[in-house]
Amino acid sequence: MVFDGKQEKQAYGSSWAQQADGYFSDPEMARDYLVAIMRVISDATPTSIADLGGGTGFIFEQLIEAGIPENIRLVVIDESEEQLSQCLHSRIMPMKGGFQSFSRSEVVDESGKLMVISRSVLQYAGFKGQKPWLNHVRGQMQSGEWFVHQSGCTEDLFFSQEINRLFEAMNVDKWVPNYEAFENLLHNARFEVIESFTVHSVGMASEELIVRYGVSRDNIEKIKVALRSSCAHRPDIVVFPPTGFIFNFPYRVLLCRAV
Numbered sequence: 001m002v003f004d005g006k007q008e009k010q011a012y013g014s015s016w017a018q019q020a021d022g023y024f025s026d027p028e029m030a031r032d033y034l035v036a037i038m039r040v041i042s043d044a045t046p047t048s049i050a051d052l053g054g055g056t057g058f059i060f061e062q063l064i065e066a067g068i069p070e071n072i073r074l075v076v077i078d079e080s081e082e083q084l085s086q087c088l089h090s091r092i093m094p095m096k097g098g099f100q101s102f103s104r105s106e107v108v109d110e111s112g113k114l115m116v117i118s119r120s121v122l123q124y125a126g127f128k129g130q131k132p133w134l135n136h137v138r139g140q141m142q143s144g145e146w147f148v149h150q151s152g153c154t155e156d157l158f159f160s161q162e163i164n165r166l167f168e169a170m171n172v173d174k175w176v177p178n179y180e181a182f183e184n185l186l187h188n189a190r191f192e193v194i195e196s197f198t199v200h201s202v203g204m205a206s207e208e209l210i211v212r213y214g215v216s217r218d219n220i221e222k223i224k225v226a227l228r229s230s231c232a233h234r235p236d237i238v239v240f241p242p243t244g245f246i247f248n249f250p251y252r253v254l255l256c257r258a259v
């Protein structure tokens with residue numbers, strides 16, 4: 001059976017903040033990404049920002065706290081109603097929609113300037129989806145506008161092979177490129193990477209993978225044996241506590257300008 005996301009969606013909504021050891025509701029984990037967004041805002045002066053796959057609106061809440069100008073329209077676009085139901089701040093407009101299908105006119109006036117942000121969403125596009133998803137986003141933007149995102153991205157090819165092999169072994173259609181491949185994808189979608197840097201990764205503990213993706217204990221055990229043999233020399237990729245394993249999901253923040 002191929003993973004269809006139903007299992008994972010049970011984590012959405014009011015219990016989302018506790019997932020992944022609280023990573024997605026921790027201001028400290030988001031700090032460098034937030035600083036990068038604020039820097040771009042002060043230069044680019046957008047009139048609207050769309051947070052694609054913005055979930056519960058956590059990133060916008062943090063930006064409001066950091067003093068984002070009041071005249072900027074803040075739109076969270078997410079495909080999950082459970083997630084959007086938690087967007088409770090009066091300044092944030094929740095909108096049901098897809099990364100790969102939203103349209104510019106829903107977010108910004110004809111004469112307005114759009115900025116797009118997104119954290120931890122592109123991996124959902126899978127191997128075949130990242131190219132069309134990036135092309136779609138670029139198609140909604142005008143030259144000179146900014147796409148600032150924190151996306152799954154490894155530093156080397158071996159790491160991306162291992163993480164993609166892990167997803168495949170769990171029947172999960174997620175995909176994470178290495179940096180060189182990612183830069184190429186962005187370039188081909190007509191984005192120029194102006195700056196990029198790595199940020200805190202999120203640990204994927206085997207016990208959590210069982211619940212989040214409905215992976216059987218047998219399968220987790222087989223994966224653990226395979227990881228022990230392929231990644232014993234890479235504690236930056238995976239570690240082996242007595243309970244099983246913790247695989248690192250690595251992130252990079254990329255400040256991209258539409259060319």
Ligand SMILES: C[S@@+](CC[C@H](N)C(=O)[O-])C[C@H]1O[C@@H](n2cnc3c(N)ncnc32)[C@H](O)[C@@H]1O
Pocket residue numbers: 024052053054055056058059077078079080083097098099100118119120121124
């Ligand atoms: C890992 S969570 C990240 C949430 C938020 N960006 C954050 O950093 O707190 C991924 C989010 O992407 C949303 N999502 C997944 N695929 C999507 C798609 N195709 N279009 C829009 N949202 C999507 C999920 O519903 C979920 O809220």
